[in-house]
Amino acid sequence: MARYTGPVCRLCRREDVQLFLKGDRCFSQKCAYERRPYPAGQHGQGRKRRPSDYGQQLREKQKVKRMYGLLEKQFRGYYYRAARMKGVTGENLLSLLERRLDNVVLRCGFGSSHAEARQLTLHGHFLVNGKRINIPSYLVKAGDTVEVVTGSRAVQKIVDSLSKVDRSPRPTWIELDKENFKGKVTALPARSDIAADIDEQLIVELYSK
Secondary structure (H helix, E strand, O other), rough: OOOOOOHHHHHHHHHHHOOOOHHHHHHHHOOOHHHHHOOOOOOOOOOOOOOOOHHHHHHHHHHHHHHHHOOHHHHHHHHHHHHHOOOOOOHHHHHHOOHHHHHHHHHHOOOOOOOHHHHHHHHEEEEEEOOEEOOOOOOOOOOOOOEEOOOOOOHHHHHHHHHHHHHHHOOOOEEEEEHHEEEEOOOOOOOOHOOOOOOHHHHHHOOOO
């Protein structure tokens, strides 16, 4: 499936927020957003104008889309699926995005960024309830167990990532067994479990037009 392959630091600078797209680099002094917190390009440091309502909605959608490493067609599909579900559409959308297998791999600490978690998933390094799954968009359910394949527990990327898992807080809906390379989804993610600064209502307003 298609994915963005260009420079990712410029995405953080464009959205004016740190999206943590490069793993360890985002926590170091090399972080491009920390050094240059303005959009890339010759007009990046120009006078900022107050965005229109549409501009605010678009930027929020782009931010969340890039945060989870999705392209427009994929993201739009998640929105329409969320709109058909019972409950609040915006909260349903975020819950679906959080339940993606590549995101759960990242939240468990088996990968340092969404791109790395996606790659590790595609290469078949994880089991879901004992079955090998290599589909990043696979949606986990409450009670599912995600673990590293026994033969992959020496993969350096996974080992390095797990060694730094306490660097950021873990979601309350995931229970990690670090010693056994295993994570359990104890519940479906609620809106209060998602700490990222997201105004999902702006996304709903954008797609509702």
